[in-house]
Amino acid sequence: xxxxxxxxxxxxxxxxxxxxxxxxxxxxxxxxxxxxxxxxxxxxxxxxxxxxxxxxxxxxxxxxxxxxxxxxxxxxxxxxxxxxxxxxxxxxxxxxxxxxxxxxxxxxxxxxxxxxxxxxxxxxxxxxxxxxxxxxxxxxxxxxxxxxxxxxxxxxxxxxxxxxxxxxxxxxxxxxxxxxxxxxxxxxxxxxxxxxxxxxxxxxxxxxxxxxxxxxxxxxxxxxxxxxxxx
Numbered sequence: 001x002x003x004x005x006x007x008x009x010x011x012x013x014x015x016x017x018x019x020x021x022x023x024x025x026x027x028x029x030x031x032x033x034x035x036x037x038x039x040x041x042x043x044x045x046x047x048x049x050x051x052x053x054x055x056x057x058x059x060x061x062x063x064x065x066x067x068x069x070x071x072x073x074x075x076x077x078x079x080x081x082x083x084x085x086x087x088x089x090x091x092x093x094x095x096x097x098x099x100x101x102x103x104x105x106x107x108x109x110x111x112x113x114x115x116x117x118x119x120x121x122x123x124x125x126x127x128x129x130x131x132x133x134x135x136x137x138x139x140x141x142x143x144x145x146x147x148x149x150x151x152x153x154x155x156x157x158x159x160x161x162x163x164x165x166x167x168x169x170x171x172x173x174x175x176x177x178x179x180x181x182x183x184x185x186x187x188x189x190x191x192x193x194x195x196x197x198x199x200x201x202x203x204x205x206x207x208x209x210x211x212x213x214x215x216x217x218x219x220x221x222x223x224x225x226x227x228x229x230x231x
Contacts, residue, residue, distance in 0.1 A: 017176075017179045017180040017182075017183040018180055019145055019180070019184070020145055020148045020149040020152060020180050020181055020184050021126065021127075021145065021148055022122075022123040022124070022126040022127035022148060023123070024148060024149075024152050024177060024180070024181075025066075025119055025122050025123040025126060025148050025151050025152060025155075026119065026120070026123045027174075027177065028119070028151070028152045028155040028156060028173065028177065029066070029115065029116055029118075029119030029120070029123075029155055030116075031159075031173060031174075032115070032155050032156075032159040033112050033115060033116050035159060035163060035169055035170065035171050036059070036108075036112055036159065036162060036163070036166075036169065037109070037112060038169060039108070039163075039166045039168070039169050040107065040108040040109045040112070041108075042108075042166050042167075044056040044059070044108050044111070044166070046165050046166065047165055048158075048161040048162050048164070048165040049160070049161040049162075049164040049165050049205075050161075050205070051161055052094055053094075053095065053096060054165070055162045055165045055166055056102075056104070056108070056111060057091070057095055057096055058096075058158055058161055058162050058165075059102075059108075059111050059112070059115055059158075059162055060096065060098055060100065060101055060102055060111070060114075061096040061098065061158070062115060062118075062154055062155065062158045062159075062162075063100050063102070063111075063114045063115040063117075063118040063119075064096070064098045064099060064100040064101075064118070065118075065150075065151065065154045066115075066118035066119050066121065066122045066151050066154065066155075067099065067100045067118045067121060067122070068083070068084075068086070068099065069122050069147040069150060069151050070118070070121040070122040070124075070125040070126075070147075071084055071086070071125075072084060072135045072136065072137070072147070073125050073126070073129050073133060073135050073144060073147055074125060078133065078134065078135035078136070079135065079136050080134060080135070080136050080141050081136055082136055083136060083138075086099040087099060100114065100118060102114040119151070119155070122147070122148070122151050123148075125144075126144045126145075126147060126148045129144045130144075131143060131144060131145070134223075135147070137150070137221050139218055139219055139220065139221050140220060140221050140222040141221075141222060142221035142222060142223070143223045145184065145223070146184065146185070146221040146222070146223060147221070149180075149181045149184040149185050149221075150185065150219065150221060152177065152181050153181050153185060153199070153203070153219065156173045156177070156178065156181070156196075156199065157199065157200065157203045157205060159171055159173075160200070160205070161205075172196055173196060175194075175195045175196060176195075178195035178196045178198070178199045179191060179195040181199065182195060182198060182199055182202065185219035185220060185221065186199075186202045186219055186220070187220055188220075189201075189202045192208065201213070201214065202214070202217060203217055204216070204217045
């Protein structure tokens with residue numbers, strides 16, 4: 001290939017979105033907490049969108065996920081074939097299994113503090129762990145960037161579930177953040193003009209004009225994934 005052809009190919013190839021890092025976890029959880037704080041006076045026992053959990057349980061699940069991702073990266077030599085042996089329990093049949101719970105006496109404002117603290121823990125661990133660190137996840141061994149991206153996706157989509165359940169809560173995360181987590185975790189997904197809508201589709205929460213709603217989905221946390229983008 002001559003230099004002119006190579007240059008044309010470089011111009012035609014879509015730019016790969018940047019990495020996902022600790023600052024993205026911090027941004028996502030800040031935006032989430034700020035949005036949900038507008039609804040602390042509402043009834044959080046209502047169902048969270050199409051989930052089988054209520055808004056309180058879904059927020060606890062989100063905080064628990066962020067905590068679990070952080071501690072999974074924590075040991076000097078993280079396990080590659082199993083989760084750390086924290087005790088997970090359910091508050092009722094069908095509720096999420098959790099190691100982290102909020103005191104209901106503290107109300108939704110206290111619950112959001114628990115969420116923010118779990119997000120800060122994940123951001124701190126991602127920031128301090130070496131990029132070559134690997135740790136187990138059910139969808140594949142991942143690295144700090146992968147766990148950061150998983151945390152961000154959990155925040156973005158579950159905040160939407162909670163916001164829809166509570167009603168009257170505006171929630172639309174930054175397009176750039178959606179694009180980068182799609183690039184990191186969903187190599188099978190083509191990103192169209194609306195990255196947020198595409199992320200909702202990728203996680204089984206929306207239809208797209210040319211794609212029916214997914215009935216099953218997974219992400220790919222293993223390092224080295226990529227995404228197809230449309231100009």
